[in-house]
Amino acid sequence: MDFSLAEERRLLQDTIRRFLANEYSFDKRRARVAGEEGFSRGTWKEFARLGLAGIAMREEDGGLGGDAFDTLIVMESFGRALVAEPYLATVVLGAGIIADAGNEGQRAAWLPGVSEGDKLLAFAHGEPGARYAESYVATRAVREGSSWKLDGRKSVVLNAQSADAIVVSARSSGKENDRDGISLFLVDPKAKGVSLRPYATQDGGRAAEVELHGVAVSDEARLGEAGHAMPAIDAALDRANAALCAEALGVIDALNEATLEYLKTRKQFGQPIGRFQALQHRMAEMTIKAVEARSMAILAAAAMRQGDARERSRRVSAAKAFVGQASRFVGQQAVQMHGAIGVTDELIVSHWFKRLTMINATFGDADHHLGRFSDLLLTEE
Amino acid sequence: MDLDYTADESAFREEVRAFVCASLPKEIAAKVHDGKRLTRDDFLTWHRTLAKKGWVAAGWPKEHGGPGWTAVQQHIFDEECAAAGAPVVLPFGVRMVAPVIMRYGSEEQKRHFLPRILSGEDWWCQGYSEPGSGSDLASLRTRAERKADHYIVNGQKTWNTLGQFADWIFCLVRTSTEGRQQEGISFLLIDMKSPGVTVRPIRMLDGEHEINEVWFEDVKVPVANRVGEENKGWTYAKFLLGHERTGIAGVGRSKRELAKLKEIARRERSGGRPLIEDTRFRDRIAQVEVELMALEVTNLRVLAEEDTRRAPGPEASILKVRGSEIQQSLSELQMQALGAYGIPYVPEALDARWEGDPVGEDYAAPLAGHYFNMRKTSIYSGSNEIQKNIISQMILGL
Numbered sequence: 001m002d003f004s005l006a007e008e009r010r011l012l013q014d015t016i017r018r019f020l021a022n023e024y025s026f027d028k029r030r031a032r033v034a035g036e037e038g039f040s041r042g043t044w045k046e047f048a049r050l051g052l053a054g055i056a057m058r059e060e061d062g063g064l065g066g067d068a069f070d071t072l073i074v075m076e077s078f079g080r081a082l083v084a085e086p087y088l089a090t091v092v093l094g095a096g097i098i099a100d101a102g103n104e105g106q107r108a109a110w111l112p113g114v115s116e117g118d119k120l121l122a123f124a125h126g127e128p129g130a131r132y133a134e135s136y137v138a139t140r141a142v143r144e145g146s147s148w149k150l151d152g153r154k155s156v157v158l159n160a161q162s163a164d165a166i167v168v169s170a171r172s173s174g175k176e177n178d179r180d181g182i183s184l185f186l187v188d189p190k191a192k193g194v195s196l197r198p199y200a201t202q203d204g205g206r207a208a209e210v211e212l213h214g215v216a217v218s219d220e221a222r223l224g225e226a227g228h229a230m231p232a233i234d235a236a237l238d239r240a241n242a243a244l245c246a247e248a249l250g251v252i253d254a255l256n257e258a259t260l261e262y263l264k265t266r267k268q269f270g271q272p273i274g275r276f277q278a279l280q281h282r283m284a285e286m287t288i289k290a291v292e293a294r295s296m297a298i299l300a301a302a303a304m305r306q307g308d309a310r311e312r313s314r315r316v317s318a319a320k321a322f323v324g325q326a327s328r329f330v331g332q333q334a335v336q337m338h339g340a341i342g343v344t345d346e347l348i349v350s351h352w353f354k355r356l357t358m359i360n361a362t363f364g365d366a367d368h369h370l371g372r373f374s375d376l377l378l379t380e381e
Numbered sequence: 382m383d384l385d386y387t388a389d390e391s392a393f394r395e396e397v398r399a400f401v402c403a404s405l406p407k408e409i410a411a412k413v414h415d416g417k418r419l420t421r422d423d424f425l426t427w428h429r430t431l432a433k434k435g436w437v438a439a440g441w442p443k444e445h446g447g448p449g450w451t452a453v454q455q456h457i458f459d460e461e462c463a464a465a466g467a468p469v470v471l472p473f474g475v476r477m478v479a480p481v482i483m484r485y486g487s488e489e490q491k492r493h494f495l496p497r498i499l500s501g502e503d504w505w506c507q508g509y510s511e512p513g514s515g516s517d518l519a520s521l522r523t524r525a526e527r528k529a530d531h532y533i534v535n536g537q538k539t540w541n542t543l544g545q546f547a548d549w550i551f552c553l554v555r556t557s558t559e560g561r562q563q564e565g566i567s568f569l570l571i572d573m574k575s576p577g578v579t580v581r582p583i584r585m586l587d588g589e590h591e592i593n594e595v596w597f598e599d600v601k602v603p604v605a606n607r608v609g610e611e612n613k614g615w616t617y618a619k620f621l622l623g624h625e626r627t628g629i630a631g632v633g634r635s636k637r638e639l640a641k642l643k644e645i646a647r648r649e650r651s652g653g654r655p656l657i658e659d660t661r662f663r664d665r666i667a668q669v670e671v672e673l674m675a676l677e678v679t680n681l682r683v684l685a686e687e688d689t690r691r692a693p694g695p696e697a698s699i700l701k702v703r704g705s706e707i708q709q710s711l712s713e714l715q716m717q718a719l720g721a722y723g724i725p726y727v728p729e730a731l732d733a734r735w736e737g738d739p740v741g742e743d744y745a746a747p748l749a750g751h752y753f754n755m756r757k758t759s760i761y762s763g764s765n766e767i768q769k770n771i772i773s774q775m776i777l778g779l
Contacts (some may be wrong), residue, residue, distance in 0.1 A: 001390065001453060003685045190692065198391040260777055280773035288699050289773055295678035302384040320672045374667035379642065 003298070005073075013073050026348045028244035030083055033204035037162055039085040048117025048381055053091055059283045061099055062112030066302035068239070071296060072246040079152075079250025082355055084313040086120055087158035092243045093158075093236055094121025094308060097167055101184060101232040110186075122163035124154035124187075124210050125233060132368040135179045135230055140214060141170035148172075148185065148222070150193075150215040151305045158362075160208040162199040162211065163189055168212070170283070172227055179230045183333040184223040191215055205354040214241060229234040234309060241363050242300035245316075245323045248359050252290050252327060258349055259283065273350055282333055289326040296322045314376050318367040324366030327356040384678070391455055392727070397461040402564040410466035412642070417733045417745030418589070420470055421504075421546045427468050433651055438475045438499055445483060445491070446499050455628070463633030472541065474498040476628070478551040481568065481617050485609035486662050494570070506544040508552035508571070508595060509618070511537060516767050518553070519563045519615060523597060525554035527604070527611075532556075532569065534577075534600040540629040542595040544580055546557040547573050565697035568614035570606040571775050577601075587750035622763060629697055630704035635673055638711040640668060645718045645744060648679065656718055669710045677701050685714075695775035698768040705758035705765060712755040716748045723749045 005013065023043065032040050047053055055070045057063020063072075078087060090286075095114045098106055113119035130136035139152025139218060150170050160166055166187045172179030177289035187194060191216035198208040224232055263274030273279055300319035326335065331353040333344035342349050360366060386394070409423050431437035440446020441453045450458065470476075479498050482490050497503040514521040524535025534554055544550065550571050557565030571578070577600040583592045609617055646666060649656040659661055683696045718724045722741035729735045730746035739746060759765045772779040 001386055001681060001685055003682050003687070145576065254632055260779075274779040275437060277770075277773075280777075280779050281766070283777055283779065284769040284772035287776060288702060291696075291699055292679055292703065293674075294677040295682060296675050298384065299674065299678050299683075315674075318674050320573045321667075322671050322675050364676060370664060370667050371660075373671060374660070374664045376669075380643070 005326060007011055009070065012051075012055075012070065016052070016074060016077040019046070019050060020077060020083070024081040024083065026082075026163055026351075029084065029204075033084050038200065038204065038206035039162075043121075044085045045117040047085060047087070048069075048115065049163040052087070053095075053117055054111075054115030055096060056091075056117055057099060057111055057289075060109050060116040067227055068242055068331040071243050071300045072104065072249075075243045075246035076250040076253075077159055077299075078252045079247035079355070080206070082251075082351055086122075086162060086206075087248075088240060088243060089159040089163070090114060090119075090121045090125065093123035093240050094165070095162070096239050096367045097123060097184065097236040098223065099184075100235055101229065105220075106186065108222060111162075120156075120159065120162050122157050122160040122166045122189075123236065124157040124166050124168045125237075126155050126157075126363075127347060128153060128155050130155075132364040133177065135182070136177050137169050137171045137182050138176045139168070139170040141172045141185070141217075142184055143172065143226075144216075146148040146219050148217045148219065150181075150185065150187070150212045150217060152212050154210040154212070157210045158205065158206050158207050158288075160189065160210050161206055163304055166190070166194075166210065167223065167232060168210075170212075180230045181227050182233065183226045184229045184232065186221040186223060187212075187217055191217075201358060203351070203358045205358075215241060234313060235289065237363050238313055239304060241320045241369075242297075242304055243318050244359050244362060245293075245297040245300045245319050246322050248327050248356055249290075249294055251356050251359075252293055252330045255330055255349065255352050255356075256286050256290050257351045258352075259286065259334045259337050266339075279337060282337065286330050286333055289330055291292060293323050296326075298368070310376070314373060317364075317373040319367035320364060321366045321373060324360040324369065328366070384681075386453075390453060390457060394457045394461060395487070397458050400434065400436075401461055401465045401467060404434070405465055409468060412733050413466035414637075415500075415729075415733075416751055418731045420611060424468050424471060424546075427520050428470060432500050437470055437501075438479065439470075439774060440476065441483075445479075445495050445587060452687040453681070456632070456680065456684050459628050460633035460636065463637050468636070469634075471504075472628075473507050473542070474495065474503065475550075477507060477621055478505055478531075478570070479550075481621050482550070485568075485617050487605075487608075488607065490570070490606065495694075500754055502545050502549045504543075506541045506547035506573075506593075506595075507699065508538040508541065508550045509539045512539055512594075516764055518618070519554055519566065521566065522555045522557060523552065525556050525567060525569060525602065527556070530739045531605050532604065532607070534569070534597045537594060537596050539578070539583070539594040540594050541593045543593060543614075544595055545582065545590070547580075547765075549573060550578075553614050553618055556614075562738070563615040566610055566614035566618070567611050568608040568617045569602050570608065571600065571602050573608075573757050575602070578682065583753065586756070588686075588738075589750065589754070589756075590728070592643055598739055623697060629647045630676055631698040631708055632673070632677050632704070633678050635704070635707050635711060638708070638715070639666075639670055639673060640746075642669075642711055642715050642718065645715060648742065648744075649718050649720070651720070652696060662714075662718070665714055669707060669714065672703070673707055676700070676707055679703070696757045698763075698771045698775075700760065701770045702765045703757075708754050708758050709752075712748070712752040715751040717749055719745050749768050 052074050053062055055066045059065040067093055089198050098110050142149045166189055168187045171181050193213040195211045196208040201207050264272050266273050296319040300316050303312045303315035327347035335353050338349050341347055411729040438447045482494055489691035509719050513523050515764040525532040525534045552569045552571055554569050555565050556567040579596040580593050582590045624714050647655055651659050668747050722745045725740040727746045
């Protein structure tokens, strides 16, 4: 058992933090998210230059051969700085699923490009009727000779408007909730029949509703075996949720530090408000949550090494449920203890709070994951 | 970063498991699993078994007869003992007074007391709290007046766990009223057989006799039984309270109780169906299991750190708060699983020898009492509110 950071990970952490401290102040972030794309392509190239885009990618695919603990370090730092660049969509989701399910040609076509910062991806899986149900796919894929025709609608597809390719899940057989019958396709967002309804997200990010009307996709664009994509989708969602737990960790720590500082400096009734026990105990509880949330993010990252998919998902759901609850508590209390300044746009506190709230809503909130964990109790042992 | 146990640690776990399986009497394990009353002999039998193996004082260094285990090994040992249904090794001697004697005691005290703690010859209890001194422990008033080579002790201690079986009590007593109240306290070791010591039972909310009050009336205590310096007892008291990190989270026991909760939820029926199929109840099990996972990893992080560098610190407060809350949740859900069968009070069923007709399922009788009893965990050894004060002051600097 070893909870220390290996030397190269410590260096990685220092490098990212130094870069973000210089280049990603709150004011600079504000300018970025106000722009057309909601992020900076130049910064994205810088991330790639630092090795972050390929950090957890296999070396033969053009990456650095790291694992989920490297992703944890990147995401934790990104959380603190509220990085808006499409790391989750492109690297964790898009590249992750291509690395997992793609053939050699597909991996060669996309992964080195992602690693170098030249290609952006998105993952279109969720649908309006699915809420968070992992295997609910109503979008149809009908085989027509050597190609497929896709019809359906995908909801809240993160950074779809910037993607060079969108990985789309669609069903060629079975009912909406069946685990069998789902396939994955690499879809060109500019292809005929693809229409996007792009929008900003509550936390300054970007996403889109993606409509597919008779979109023709060649069979070469299919990722993995036809009709059997669920294991790859489960793995992709687990990977994303583990990464989101790490990101939330960065935000939670940042909020706690800011709140503690505020308790020590803000004076009322002639003394720092941190002298009041009601606030001291709240802060102690936020600290406990942060310590435990870190444990769960570590557990989720470690789970990605699990060979057993059920156990991997069980642990990731436990982590996402716990971190979601902790995020809600810390976020709300940090705002509360800042008082009125906490509910302004001016202070970064409200932006951290909003990001935590949206992390919770992304790929399953605390209730969803607690339920998934809970349902696994029925088939335990 | 690696969450897995090393090969050595896994081999150690196997060794502990094999020993516990072979050495723990089945009837004692059954009592623990079923929540039946444990006797003085049950505790002592297990204590002596471990002592013979050299494992009873898991946290002690080798020079004093401990196994010299790492914190992670101690945790593994705790987990295996708990899972097997071993009685806890009572902390008062092994984990509380012994580290104080090791650190601050005289050579003579070490020579005399430590081996007797190891062997189980002396049963210790704790004399900290008083009727007027709970969270504000330093306000204690039990007086010890110096008369030549001994002290005359007068006063009252309370909340003495299993003091009815104790041979010795370690006490905080007031030896001076000068200066700050913390500065006039001394740490005495008192023979419970001394004339003037009276133990009275306190019946607790579960109807059981686990706790006592201890009265001292002109009790003669040799000065040689004072640990360390006169009026420096507060330092030793704080050392004692902050010393214990391994085991404070109670992860092993909570894992055992979680397994029991699931078993009960599979056996209980709700509307004719297994209770575990009731989503509302199952989600509550899931919630406490998720919290226990967070506690377990946090505990391992703290232990791993303890092995690599630091002395015990305020992280103990985090483990204490969460560990106690989780124990309470588990006991509450076990009782709640029974539905209306939590209501009957059948204390004779707590006696393992009782052969009467149980009311409801055979596991039902102890559960409500256990829930009531576990309310103590957020109150004892520094209430959870005191722990939050410690976190605020020591970790956060508020």
